[in-house]
Amino acid sequence: MRMNMKDSKSRLEGKIAKHIATLPRSGIRDFFELVNAMDDDVISLGIGEPDFATPWHIRESAIYSIERGHTSYTSNLGLLSLRKEIARYLAQDYGIEYNPVNECIITVGVSEALDILIRAITEPGDEIIYHEPCYVSYAAEIVMAGGVPVAVNTREENNFALDPEDFRKAITSKTKAILLNFPCNPTGASLSMEQKKQIADIAIEHDLIVISDEIYSELTYNERTPTIASLPGMKERTVFLHGFSKAFAMTGFRLGYACGPAELIEAMMKIHQYSMLCASIIAQEAGEEALKNGMREMLKMKAEYQERRNVITKRLNEMGLKCVTPSGAFYAFPNITSTGLSSKDFATRLLCEGKVAVVPGTAFGKCGEGYVRCAYAASMSDIYTAMDRIEKFLLTI
Amino acid sequence: MRKNILRLLGENARISFREIAERLNISENEAMEIVGEMEGEGIIKGYKVIIDEKAVADNVVRAIIQVKVRPEREGGFNNIAKRLSRFPEVSSLYLVSGGYDLQLEVQGETLHEVATFVSSKLATIDGVISTATHFLLKKYKESGRILHDEDEYERLKITP
Numbered sequence: 363m364r365m366n367m368k369d370s371k372s373r374l375e376g377k378i379a380k381h382i383a384t385l386p387r388s389g390i391r392d393f394f395e396l397v398n399a400m401d402d403d404v405i406s407l408g409i410g411e412p413d414f415a416t417p418w419h420i421r422e423s424a425i426y427s428i429e430r431g432h433t434s435y436t437s438n439l440g441l442l443s444l445r446k447e448i449a450r451y452l453a454q455d456y457g458i459e460y461n462p463v464n465e466c467i468i469t470v471g472v473s474e475a476l477d478i479l480i481r482a483i484t485e486p487g488d489e490i491i492y493h494e495p496c497y498v499s500y501a502a503e504i505v506m507a508g509g510v511p512v513a514v515n516t517r518e519e520n521n522f523a524l525d526p527e528d529f530r531k532a533i534t535s536k537t538k539a540i541l542l543n544f545p546c547n548p549t550g551a552s553l554s555m556e557q558k559k560q561i562a563d564i565a566i567e568h569d570l571i572v573i574s575d576e577i578y579s580e581l582t583y584n585e586r587t588p589t590i591a592s593l594p595g596m597k598e599r600t601v602f603l604h605g606f607s608k609a610f611a612m613t614g615f616r617l618g619y620a621c622g623p624a625e626l627i628e629a630m631m632k633i634h635q636y637s638m639l640c641a642s643i644i645a646q647e648a649g650e651e652a653l654k655n656g657m658r659e660m661l662k663m664k665a666e667y668q669e670r671r672n673v674i675t676k677r678l679n680e681m682g683l684k685c686v687t688p689s690g691a692f693y694a695f696p697n698i699t700s701t702g703l704s705s706k707d708f709a710t711r712l713l714c715e716g717k718v719a720v721v722p723g724t725a726f727g728k729c730g731e732g733y734v735r736c737a738y739a740a741s742m743s744d745i746y747t748a749m750d751r752i753e754k755f756l757l758t759i
Numbered sequence: 760m761r762k763n764i765l766r767l768l769g770e771n772a773r774i775s776f777r778e779i780a781e782r783l784n785i786s787e788n789e790a791m792e793i794v795g796e797m798e799g800e801g802i803i804k805g806y807k808v809i810i811d812e813k814a815v816a817d818n819v820v821r822a823i824i825q826v827k828v829r830p831e832r833e834g835g836f837n838n839i840a841k842r843l844s845r846f847p848e849v850s851s852l853y854l855v856s857g858g859y860d861l862q863l864e865v866q867g868e869t870l871h872e873v874a875t876f877v878s879s880k881l882a883t884i885d886g887v888i889s890t891a892t893h894f895l896l897k898k899y900k901e902s903g904r905i906l907h908d909e910d911e912y913e914r915l916k917i918t919p
Contacts, residue, residue, distance in 0.1 A: 394917040408917035415912070498919045547919075665763075669782035676781055719916060742782070 385505060388498045389725030393709065397719045405748045406719040407736040410547060412611035412692075416648075417659040420610060423651035427644045434643060438635040439627075440468025440619070441646045447653045448619055456579075458592040458602070464624040467631055468641045468649075472577050472605040472618035474634070476541075477503055479601055479620060482629040483538055483571055484509035490573075491532050492541040493524045494727030495548055495695070497575075500541060501727075510536070515729040518697060521686050522551035526560035533564070539571035542590065545578040548726045548735035549695045550671075550688020555587045562593045571626075572600040577618075578691040580609035580660060583668045591622075598623055608691075609660050610652040615645040667692050670738040670745055677749040678736070681756055692739045695723065699732040701759050709734055716755030718748045760785065761802070764793055769903070772806040809902055821850075821866050821895040822873050824881070825859040827888040836860060839886045848876045859891070870894070 375383065397404065415421070427433075439445065445462035453459045460466050469475040476499075480490065484507040492500045494513040501511040514532045516522045529540065542561070544553045553561070565572050574590050591600040605618030620630060634640075652660075671688060678685040678696045685696035698708045705722035712718050712734075721737075723730025738745060763783050767774055779790040797803045812819050828839050836854050840861060844852050851864045863881075867873040877892050899907050 388919065390917055390919050394915070397916045404916070406916045409914055410918045411914070413914070672784045673778075673781045676784075721917060742778075746778075 381505060381508075385502055388502075390498055390721060393719075393721060393725065396710065397713060400713065400717075400719075404713065404717050404719050405740070405744050405751070407738070407740055407745075407748055408719040408721045409737050409739055410693075411613040411739060412608060412663065413739045413741060414611040414663055416611050416615070417652075417656060419655055419659075420612065420648050420652050424615075424644050424648040427647040432643055432647060436468075436640045436643050436646060438631055438640055439466070440641060441643070441650070444468060444646050444650045444653075445619075447650050448621070451653045452602075452621065456589050456592065458589060458597065458621075460602075460621040461624070465627055466619060466621045467627050467634060468646060469605075469618045469620060469634065470638055470641050471607065471616045472575060472603050473499065474638060475603045475605075475618045475620040475630070476500075476573070476575065477507075478630045478633040478637075479573060479603070479626070480504055480509065481507045481633055482626065485538075487536060488538040489534060489536045490539045490541060491529060491537060493529075493543070493546075495522075495546075495723055495730035495733070496543060496726055497547045498725060500543075509538070512537070513727060513729075515727075516546075516549065516551065517729075518684075518686060518733075521689075522546060522549035522695065523553050523557055524561065526557055526564060529561060530564050533568050533570075537568065537570060539573055540565060541573040541575065543575040543577075545582055545688075545690025547578065547691055548693045548721070548723070548730070549686075550691045550693045551686075552582060552584075552689040553587070553590075558587060558590045559593060562590055562596050565599065566595050570599070572596065573603065574600055575603045577603070577605055577608050579604065581664055581667055581692060582690040583664075583671065584689050601626055606649050606652055609664075610649075610656050611663060612645075612648070612652065615642070615648055617641055617645040617649045666742075667738065670740075670742060673742070674736060674738045674745055674749065677753070681749075681753045683752075683756075692737055694736045694738060695733050696736065697732060698734055701756065703759065705731055705734055711759075712752065712755055715758065716751045718751050718755070761793060761797060764790065765797070765802075768794075768803070768806075772808075807902075809904055811906065812898070818868055819866060820868065820870050820873050821864065822877075823893045823895065824863040824865055824877060825891045825893070826861040826863060826881070827859045827890075828861060829886050829888055830860075831886070839884070842884070843881070846876070846880065848873070848880075 445466045448466055449460050449462040480503050486508040489510045489512045490504045491512045491514055493516050504511040512532050514528045516524050576589060589602060591597055591602045601620050601622035603620050606612040674694050675685050675687050682700055683696040683698055685694050688694055701708060705724050709720050709722040720734040723733030764779060767779055776787045776790045780787040830836050831838055840854060843849055848865050848867060849863050850866045853862045855862050865873055865876060877890055882890055
């Protein structure tokens with residue numbers, strides 16, 4: 363009856379569902395392991411989260427929740443007081459009104475919101491269009507829900523905005539939805555008002571659901587154009603996804619939300635109810651504090667990101683790595699083709715020889731080849747040192 | 760722009776013009792000009808260093824002194840405040856609302872020196888009604904900078 367480890371391993375592997383077994387690991391994962399094996403002298407521009415700790419008043423309110431014994435479940439949709447605060451915030455800052463009672467659900471990060479939304483709308487074989495280069499989990503989420511991910515490339519000559527015509531060309535009779543993420547991780551791109559209108563028109567014409575992941579929206583450095591959800595005819599087909607991680611530096615709280623048509627929120631709520639139950643009450647109460655009193659700190663962090671962006675974009679361009687000025691988020695996406703290296707080789711050699719970690723563009727989709735992602739959610743002094751090191755490294759290639 | 764430059768100087772008074780220029784997306788010359796203007800207009804009065812005093816050998820004794828004074832019929836608190844501000848022992852001085860009138864920060868090399876200043880100079884000035892001296896025991900934060908050690912929290916090196 364005894365079997366050796368190898369046998370038992372291969373037996374179990376055979377039991378893993380095929381669509382999961384064949385799902386590739388995130389390209390970031392491999393690189394993460396490489397970076398982790400390096401010594402401490404590496405400066406990382408590979409971190410996709412704020413380098414600020416959560417503002418103290420928000421942390422303090424989380425402590426207060428625990429002190430008062432607020433440690434229970436909440437309603438599946440989340441605390442009504444938080445949903446009301448979200449509705450107020452969106453009406454005031456985004457110009458779009460949602461009913462907090464049935465058009466809003468609090469989730470465990472935007473990741474969960476996206477997951478349950480895709481599961482709620484996807485039937486086997488349904489196609490969901492998304493743009494690449496993009497956040498690492500979009501295609502995988504669609505596959506795990508039984509759908510077919512359809513990537514549309516965005517290009518440097520458009521500042522990595524989605525060309526509405528490219529979107530139109532990707533539509534088939536099976537297309538169910540389009541997933542947008544602007545400002546975009548990893549390119550920092552935003553959409554112009556005109557592009558939003560054209561995308562909206564196409565979505566209406568083909569009766570598609572629009573998923574708009576706007577997690578970086580507060581970190582928009584030029585004037586922020588209204589959300590696509592607020593355009594005529596769009597609110598009834600758009601799910602607006604947002605959260606607290608980036609703007610309020612609350613990644614570890616795992617707090618996000620979705621706002622949209624009541625039928626969709628109800629469908630999402632069912633999955634949420636049977637799988638996650640609710641987001642942590644401590645995080646929810648902290649989120650309420652963030653929306654009520656967190657704007658000043660948020661704007662301070664934003665101003666700091668903007669200065670870092672100015673520095674990093676200028677330096678990269680000066681040293682010959684052509685870099686579009688990102689209009690949002692905290693990522694620069696320089697073109698490294700002038701070095702003659704592939705994204706992966708560039709990132710690996712820069713890590714080993716130059717002691718700076720950046721993420722190969724290919725981690726965000728095939729069309730990320732020729733680029734690397736430099737996150738400027740790092741201290742100004744680290745950014746200066748990293749730029750000096752990259753400049754020196756370029757001379758050795 | 761002035762406000763932004765002042766913020767950067769407030770964080771680090773030794774920041775280079777080049778860094779100011781790069782961070783705020785202006786030219787180095789502009790940065791230099793604006794700082795020069797603000798120095799000329801007296802908006803920038805000087806540049807100061809924040810010192811961890813326990814790390815340097817010299818002893819420094821600091822005290823906060825709350826002073827009640829009798830305002831004059833003409834000049835109010837101004838004359839006496841101006842007079843007090845001339846003492847080199849006084850490192851800062853504020854007119855405050857509440858239970859007393861002037862708050863002084865006084866600095867000396869020994870406890871005795873500060874005490875002597877209070878008893879022989881400050882308390883004897885005409886118009887000073889009473890003083891309350893509070894010696895500082897430990898400094899936790901100064902000029903917006905936290906001075907006690909906080910362990911650095913290490914984030915993951917790569918995240919999506």
